[in-house]
Amino acid sequence: MIVDISELSVSYDGIDALQKISFGINEGDFLGIIGPNGAGKSTLFNCMLGINLQYQGVIKFFNKDIRKSEEYLTHIGYVPQKPVVDRNFPATIREVVSMGQINNDPDKVDEALQKVWMHELADRRIGDLSGGQQQRVFIAKALVNSPKILVLDEPVTGVDIHNKDLFFQILSELNSKGKISIIWSSHDLDAVERLANKVACLNKTLFFHGISQEFFNDEEMMKKYSETSMQMHMHHH
Amino acid sequence: MQNAIVSGIAISLICSTVGLFLVLRKFSLFGDALAHSAFGGVALGLFLGFYPLWAAYAVSILSALGLTKIRQKYDISGDAIVAILLSSGIAVGIVLISLSGGFSIDIFSFLFGSVLLVSTENVIMILGLSAAILIILITGYKKFMYITFSEEQAQVSGIPVQKLNYLLIAIAGVTVVTSMQLVGVLLVSALFVIPNVTAMMFKRSFKQTIILSMSFSVFSTVAGILISYPLDIAPSGMVVLLAITLFIGSLIMKSAGMVKTAGIQKKIH
Ligand SMILES: Nc1ncnc2c1ncn2[C@@H]1O[C@H](COP(=O)(O)OP(=O)(O)OP(=O)(O)O)[C@@H](O)[C@H]1O
Ligand SMILES: [Mg+2]
Numbered sequence: 288m289i290v291d292i293s294e295l296s297v298s299y300d301g302i303d304a305l306q307k308i309s310f311g312i313n314e315g316d317f318l319g320i321i322g323p324n325g326a327g328k329s330t331l332f333n334c335m336l337g338i339n340l341q342y343q344g345v346i347k348f349f350n351k352d353i354r355k356s357e358e359y360l361t362h363i364g365y366v367p368q369k370p371v372v373d374r375n376f377p378a379t380i381r382e383v384v385s386m387g388q389i390n391n392d393p394d395k396v397d398e399a400l401q402k403v404w405m406h407e408l409a410d411r412r413i414g415d416l417s418g419g420q421q422q423r424v425f426i427a428k429a430l431v432n433s434p435k436i437l438v439l440d441e442p443v444t445g446v447d448i449h450n451k452d453l454f455f456q457i458l459s460e461l462n463s464k465g466k467i468s469i470i471w472s473s474h475d476l477d478a479v480e481r482l483a484n485k486v487a488c489l490n491k492t493l494f495f496h497g498i499s500q501e502f503f504n505d506e507e508m509m510k511k512y513s514e515t516s517m518q519m520h521m522h523h524h
Numbered sequence: 525m526q527n528a529i530v531s532g533i534a535i536s537l538i539c540s541t542v543g544l545f546l547v548l549r550k551f552s553l554f555g556d557a558l559a560h561s562a563f564g565g566v567a568l569g570l571f572l573g574f575y576p577l578w579a580a581y582a583v584s585i586l587s588a589l590g591l592t593k594i595r596q597k598y599d600i601s602g603d604a605i606v607a608i609l610l611s612s613g614i615a616v617g618i619v620l621i622s623l624s625g626g627f628s629i630d631i632f633s634f635l636f637g638s639v640l641l642v643s644t645e646n647v648i649m650i651l652g653l654s655a656a657i658l659i660i661l662i663t664g665y666k667k668f669m670y671i672t673f674s675e676e677q678a679q680v681s682g683i684p685v686q687k688l689n690y691l692l693i694a695i696a697g698v699t700v701v702t703s704m705q706l707v708g709v710l711l712v713s714a715l716f717v718i719p720n721v722t723a724m725m726f727k728r729s730f731k732q733t734i735i736l737s738m739s740f741s742v743f744s745t746v747a748g749i750l751i752s753y754p755l756d757i758a759p760s761g762m763v764v765l766l767a768i769t770l771f772i773g774s775l776i777m778k779s780a781g782m783v784k785t786a787g788i789q790k791k792i793h
Binding site for chain 1: 548666669670673674676677678679680681682683723724727728729730731732733
């Protein structure tokens with residue numbers, strides 16, 4: 288197991304966002320994390336990435352408690368939920384990808400950009416790109432240190448169908464050919480069914496974790512999932 | 525006058541570099557706020573009989589760090605913090621100066637800047653501090669660029685975001701006081717902001733933007749001192765007027781379509 292989460296709980300101002308979540312991730316897994324808005328997906332990621340340290344429980348990466356050392360971060364590529372890019376920020380795509388690069392090898396930057404088919408635009412400014420193109424740049428940025436694990440928080444929100452498919456194709460290749468384990472949160476059940484081999488279904492508590500087919504073939508489970516999503520939905524209106 | 529020119533170049537370089545990071549954080553007026561708190565420091569120094577510049581350094585750095593801390597802890601917006609710092613510096617200054625018997629020539633030179641403040645000893649100090657600041661900012665520029673672009677992503681890359689933020693803010697405090705001798709409390713922040721806004725209009729890479737901004741800043745400062753010296757006027761006003769002229773010139777060039785954006789030419793093939 289490369290990631291091991293046990294009894295993870297988080298609360299904000301006394302209100303629980305996550306309750307006793309436990310699961311593990313094996314090398315090579317493509318894990319889809321699903322759950323309605325406010326289910327705690329980003330909260331889970333923030334704990335795993337050391338952004339939020341106010342949690343109870345234990346998170347281990349490569350068998351080491353992440354509270355003890357930040358070293359694991361060098362093996363992780365992270366694509367945040369809708370990164371906000373200031374249109375006027377004076378940086379080229381090449382410069383954005385090289386931010387956070389551990390060795391300063393410019394070839395690695397080109398290599399990462401090639402993987403997402405963005406190398407031809409490498410000297411354009413990040414603010415001049417469309418949302419989908421920016422998202423691809425952020426994947427390249429996440430790949431630049433040759434990570435073992437890629438963490439993506441709802442990476443395709445607001446991306447058109449064509450770019451979405453391209454994006455999914457890139458992810459599949461990274462997972463199958465590049466041997467990168469992927470942790471990916473999404474609202475797109477069809478895409479998760481298509482791409483992921485494991486599914487974690489979250490809504491404050493973890494009410495399913497396991498093989499993707501088992502989840503999607505289990506009608507009870509699907510019904511339960513759509514009910515919770517509906518409840519959340521009605522709650523909002 | 526050589527003193528003024530040499531220190532003017534050093535000051536232009538540090539102001540434009542530090543200023544770029546502040547401008548990109550939507551913190552353009554922070555330099556102004558620090559300068560005003562440094563003014564309170566100058567008054568404190570005069571009141572207690574210290575060398576006013578040391579008091580200004582202490583007050584500027586402490587208020588920069590203190591307010592950053594308060595801002596994080598209580599989630600107060602940046603522009604409100606700037607407003608508070610700006611007025612409290614002046615308020616402290618006015619009270620202390622009144623208590624110590626009214627305004628003197630010293631105070632006016634700090635407010636408006638003066639070539640006379642730049643003695644040979646001061647030049648050495650200005651050059652030393654500027655060199656140290658430039659070395660820190662240039663060797664660490666990639667990290668400072670990263671935390672300015674996205675603190676969260678920088679943190680996930682294992683960069684010590686908090687520490688670098690405090691370092692940058694402390695550097696801003698030192699830069700303001702170092703520069704204020706020549707350009708004065710009232711106009712320091714112009715050198716932080718105007719050359720950077722001008723440089724950003726050219727839409728180049730980060731590196732090129734810093735170099736452009738440094739060039740604009742050095743040009744305005746040197747030319748400003750050269751023009752104002754024979755006319756016997758305070759150089760700060762002329763320096764800032766020249767910086768504004770460059771800004772307006774670039775605006776005109778841009779609206780005439782004479783500014784190319786980075787990378788566009790490569791798209792053709
Ligand atoms: N910084 C915060 N302060 C207070 N409450 C928070 C904070 N971040 C998240 N929450 C709360 O925690 C719960 C989980 O939020 P989280 O962002 O993890 O959900 P999510 O599954 O990522 O949702 P979405 O699908 O909308 O991105 C929500 O109820 C939210 O209101
Ligand atoms: Mg989320």
